[in-house]
Amino acid sequence: MARSERPAEYAVLGLLSLEEGGSHGYDLARHLAPGQPLGAVLRLEPGMLYHHLKRLEQAGMAAPAPDREGNRPPRQVYRITEAGREALRRWLQSPVRHTREIRLEFLVKLYFAMQLDPRLAVLLARSQRETLQDVYASLQEDRRTSDDRDAAGEFLQSVVDLRLAQTSTAIAWLDALLVRLELAGSAGRAAMGMP
């Protein structure tokens, strides 16, 4: 997995981590169908799904598990390994570097962080916010050092303006998300009689 930082493979790994007794391709495909929350963010055809399962097995992050028998077609059940859990946790803690990756990769991280541990989701959102603020600052620097005296310069300024606007929008969205996450967290703790 060192070779690939793509979200699809981690999404498969994440889905496996949510299924205590392991799961199989067709079952995971149901979780990725349109209508399901992950399906709204990521499209993954059956072919690629089985491909990723094989790769996860080769990487030692998933292992074949015994299938409790029954009257159904034969199927291959996988369970996440300890190495897989560690890789997933590492991935869930690292923010994406570019604003354009918020739409897909960050949302996949967020989905699993929320499912696995609300506190992890808060940490992820906070460090993502910091990363995007760095991106914003460096875009501002680009804008200052560009000149708009010719047509090409005007075009470049519009490009940078778009990126600044999209980045600050993402930061504002992260702020609203953090309010939601922290509210949900304190509500959860309050319901359990904690301060």
Add this chain to the structure above:
Amino acid sequence: MARSERPAEYAVLGLLSLEEGGSHGYDLARHLAPGQPLGAVLRLEPGMLYHHLKRLEQAGMAAPAPDREGNRPPRQVYRITEAGREALRRWLQSPVRHTREIRLEFLVKLYFAMQLDPRLAVLLARSQRETLQDVYASLQEDRRTSDDRDAAGEFLQSVVDLRLAQTSTAIAWLDALLVRLELAGSAGRAAMGMP
């Protein structure tokens, strides 16, 4: 070209359309270098560049042109054909359908529209604005019909909120762009003594 709606191939076609006497791969690569306006939006390695030139030739949108001789390494000069110009113009008039395509594909269209005809850029920006407003309205509909009673619903609402925010940011950016384009247009006409 019917098979591909990707911006890279149209970018090559667009660059050819800006060079009256035709151009060759190495020359086009200079226009796509980082630092050049297009290079800030699109990355295109030499291998793909020559590949696209071949495809444009096969599609009848570019044709080999005689190279005025001189003491330099042999090179293949291409010129855009009439069919190529028509395809380019059609492409430059059609807005992108999704907000995520603004960052790359729309910016490439905008670049060539500004170079070829400022009025075309205004038309493109206006119809792109309309398209994004449709996107915005349909996202609002998604948000109304989603419920936030469980964790999955909350996640989905955050996803839709992000898309709403990114889309309205893009619309606002298009408004600012239109002000610039129209100012430049009227300044240009005024300088030529037109109303």
Add this chain to the structure above:
DNA sequence: AAAGCCATGTAAGCTGTTACATGATTTT
């Protein structure tokens, strides 16, 4: 018995990345 769902894949083809091969000309 036919239709449909469960379940796992394969095959072909396109897009794109990285690295390198080849050789000509110009500059130092």
Add this chain to the structure above:
DNA sequence: AAAATCATGTAACAGCTTACATGGCTTT
């Protein structure tokens, strides 16, 4: 003469899409 630049590609590989092949089980 060596180094840099001009100029065009090829080879290998990675990732993804689309379509289809295969067969078991369940429902009508």
